[in-house]
Amino acid sequence: MADSARAQKLVYLVTGGCGFLGEHVVRMLLQREPRLCELRIFDLHLGPWLDELKTGPVRVTAIQGDVTQAHEVAAAVAGTHVVIHTAGLVDVFGKASPETIHEVNVQGWPSVTCCGSPWTWGRKHMPSSTFGMGRRKKLQLGHSPPPHLLPSPGTQNVIEACVQTGTQFLVYTSSMEVVGPNVKGHPFYRGNEDTPYEAVHRHPYPCSKALAERLVLEANGRKVRGGLPLVTCALRPTGIYGEGHQIMRDFYHQGLRLGGRLFRAIPASVEHGRVYVGNVAWMHVLVARELEQRAALMGGQVYFCYDKSPYKSYEDFNMEFLRPCGLRLVGTRPLLPYWLLVFLAALNALLQWLLRPLLLYAPLLNPYTLAVANTTFTVSTNKAQRHFGYEPLFSWEDSRTRTIRWVQGVESSSQ
Numbered sequence: 456m457a458d459s460a461r462a463q464k465l466v467y468l469v470t471g472g473c474g475f476l477g478e479h480v481v482r483m484l485l486q487r488e489p490r491l492c493e494l495r496i497f498d499l500h501l502g503p504w505l506d507e508l509k510t511g512p513v514r515v516t517a518i519q520g521d522v523t524q525a526h527e528v529a530a531a532v533a534g535t536h537v538v539i540h541t542a543g544l545v546d547v548f549g550k551a552s553p554e555t556i557h558e559v560n561v562q563g564w565p566s567v568t569c570c571g572s573p574w575t576w577g578r579k580h581m582p583s584s585t586f587g588m589g590r591r592k593k594l595q596l597g598h599s600p601p602p603h604l605l606p607s608p609g610t611q612n613v614i615e616a617c618v619q620t621g622t623q624f625l626v627y628t629s630s631m632e633v634v635g636p637n638v639k640g641h642p643f644y645r646g647n648e649d650t651p652y653e654a655v656h657r658h659p660y661p662c663s664k665a666l667a668e669r670l671v672l673e674a675n676g677r678k679v680r681g682g683l684p685l686v687t688c689a690l691r692p693t694g695i696y697g698e699g700h701q702i703m704r705d706f707y708h709q710g711l712r713l714g715g716r717l718f719r720a721i722p723a724s725v726e727h728g729r730v731y732v733g734n735v736a737w738m739h740v741l742v743a744r745e746l747e748q749r750a751a752l753m754g755g756q757v758y759f760c761y762d763k764s765p766y767k768s769y770e771d772f773n774m775e776f777l778r779p780c781g782l783r784l785v786g787t788r789p790l791l792p793y794w795l796l797v798f799l800a801a802l803n804a805l806l807q808w809l810l811r812p813l814l815l816y817a818p819l820l821n822p823y824t825l826a827v828a829n830t831t832f833t834v835s836t837n838k839a840q841r842h843f844g845y846e847p848l849f850s851w852e853d854s855r856t857r858t859i860r861w862v863q864g865v866e867s868s869s870q
């Protein structure tokens with residue numbers, strides 16, 4: 456590496472750096488950001504694989520911490536140039552309470568009802584939101600509590616830490632879920648960042664991501680310590696797949712238990728947007744790199760994460776990896792009628808509620824996951840290419856091969 460590049464000595468922080476996406480972002484930064492001199496990895500749970508990174512030329516600092524603790528976040532952020540905030544509670548199965556999801560993903564404001572939904576978490580109510588646009592001024596998510604009333608946790612902590620310690624660049628991992636699918640099951644077909652879509656959420660996870668994204672975008676332009684403006688932007692991956700994808704692993708094991716078969720539940724015509732984890736990581740690295748030079752263009756913007764992965768139903772897409780590992784998908788049409796799936800999903804939700812005092816019952820199928828899996832949501836955009844020159848680093852063939860290899864590794868390691 457050229458001395459001049461190294462001389463710039465950039466310090467990066469990746470929150471959630473030990474998660475599925477976070478680990479790929481960390482590895483990508485080490486491979487593809489020549490100006491890096493220190494990489495801080497902040498996570499609730501640190502992985503043993505971090506040790507192998509500590510022998511390279513970049514100083515790797517692992518920090519066990521909790522984003523809901525303002526002082527821990529501030530200590531980790533102090534002295535960094537760029538923060539990539541991927542940490543989050545990704546829970547659509549009802550494992551965590553709505554309050555916990557909100558606290559980790561957004562801020563410590565336990566009494567917020569999200570996005571015009573009847574999903575009441577507490578006393579306050581927020582009106583409906585309109586999403587599907589790239590510009591901050593169009594966001595209509597209702598009124599935030601006044602800042603002096605905000606306790607600190609979650610994404611709010613990360614923003615405040617940047618402001619207080621003088622870190623100028625913040626990249627936030629948002630989600631397609633910020634847009635949809637909405638509770639009405641409207642399809643979003645080949646949409647882009649400007650496609651109008653009625654984003655109405657009921658579930659705590661998309662609500663929390665939508666609120667957090669708004670906080671991040673609204674923070675763009677705030678003066679950080681030293682007087683420079685904070686530059687923020689948000690990346691919205693669709694369903695991420697690739698090495699380390701827990702749900703893929705679960706489907707694989709379920710298929711093995713069922714004698715090498717999975718049973719089609721969702722019509723093949725329902726398309727679901729997917730993106731390879733390596734390309735999502737690459738987009739994060741590129742955004743972080745370009746934010747300084749293109750602050751006026753990129754600050755306060757949202758970008759869908761996309762690549763050349765084909766548009767398919769959730770199950771058909773998974774079979775691209777599971778078929779070469781010996782599984783087959785039974786049925787060209789769903790085996791169970793949709794009304795029965797709706798009934799089973801509702802039954803699961805009821806059982807979860809009844810059993811809660813005794814045990815955690817969190818199956819894959821619930822009314823929310825059924826609605827998401829059963830609604831077409833695909834993106835088609837080139838905004839990232841136009842704004843910061845993004846091209847997928849991994850072709851579809853490459854992404855597929857890497858994922859298959861990983862699933863096959865899961866198989867051999869579990870034997």
Ligand SMILES: NC(=O)C1=CN([C@@H]2O[C@H](COP(=O)(O)OP(=O)(O)OC[C@H]3O[C@@H](n4cnc5c(N)ncnc54)[C@H](O)[C@@H]3O)[C@@H](O)[C@H]2O)C=CC1
Pocket residue numbers: 470471472473474475476477497498499500520521522523540541542543544545559628629630631664691692693694695696
């Ligand atoms: N998995 C997916 O398909 C998609 C994920 N995303 C977003 O990408 C981000 C990363 O998601 P994944 O890697 O899939 O999830 P993950 O669960 O594998 O990673 C999240 C990481 O955040 C850490 N974390 C959780 N709570 C924390 C806390 N209080 N303090 C510090 N660290 C904490 C976890 O320990 C974990 O390592 C999340 O923000 C998620 O909302 C967005 C779109 C799709």
Ligand SMILES: CC(C)CCC[C@@H](C)[C@H]1CC[C@H]2[C@@H]3[C@H](O)CC4=CC(=O)CC[C@]4(C)[C@H]3CC[C@]12C
Pocket residue numbers: 545547629630631632693694695702720721769819820823824825827828
């Ligand atoms: C037979 C069942 C009906 C099939 C259930 C599949 C579901 C578990 C998954 C279908 C769609 C997934 C979600 C989607 O990819 C979008 C997501 C974005 C995120 O930010 C987090 C994860 C997720 C909500 C993802 C979760 C699993 C599905 C609901």
